[in-house]
Amino acid sequence: MIRIVIVDDHPVVRDGLRGMFDGDDRFTVLGEAGDGREALAVTEAVTPDVILMDLRMPVLDGVSTIRELRSRGSSARVLVLTTYDTDSDVLPAIKAGATGYLLKDTPREDLFRAVLAAHRGESVLSPAVAGRLMGQLRSPAKEPLSHREIEVLTLIARGCTNRETAGRLFISEATVKTHLLHAYAKLGVRDRASAVATAIEQGLIRRD
CATH class of the missing domain: 1.10.10.10 (Winged helix-like DNA-binding domain superfamily/Winged helix DNA-binding domain)
Structure with missing residues (x-):
């Protein structure tokens, strides 16, 4: 079974995700965290295979948490699961080392497939995020603001x-x-x- 840790500052979101994954015998939820600092402690304690990570959280945000996990040598795959798909959210998360980036309106089966793919080390992007990244790659680089x-x-x-x-x-x-x-x-x-x-x-x- 794929071992999962759920990181989100909303308890109702964590409860919903736990119920989804605990109801499928391919997965087991080892722990939860309400912010990045808790996520680091839980991850060190239970060594999950995949971490479902929200981005905007108190104490320590998702991107900073991903960076810290990488600096600590964690082998867990981080799958971002968030409401936000702006450039200021997507690009830093991917650069920090996230394996995938999904939005919270992702259907259940798509989310299951994404976790399975992330566990295999495959990159997973929601269609909206993939489209945004492709648009950036295709558009000419713009002069930065002074x-x-x-x-x-x-x-x-x-x-x-x-x-x-x-x-x-x-x-x-x-x-x-x-x-x-x-x-x-x-x-x-x-x-x-x-x-x-x-x-x-x-x-x-x-x-x-």
Whole structure:
């Protein structure tokens, strides 16, 4: 049987997943954790084959937990199971060493197949995530935002006007507008709302 640990900060999600896997004789759930720190302790104690890992958790998030597992030499395959499929979630998780990335609306049988595949060392991606990654590979690389452009977008995201942004950064209002226009071009958008939304989605600025 494939030995599983479930990591999610919502008890009802852990209960649902445990019920699913305990009802199939191919799997056995060895333990649960509500955050990344607990996950590290449980994994060390029971040495699972596959870890079902949420990403956004208190104490220690999923990506940081995956990195720590790898640095400790854990052989467990990590299958991310989350609600989020933005670039700022998917790419860091895969780079950290996740074997697969699925969304929580994945059907039961697909989830079972994914765990079996992950146990064999195969990469598993939900269709939405695979499509997002393929789109990135096919699209030409865009020029990154400058540090000042990120500062401007961060203040705009917090509700500052161009004048307020200029005052906080000690630059002219015309310079703020220039930075915004450059950011629009680099992000492929036409207005400040779209620029802020895209920058948040790509992990360039933080959502307050």
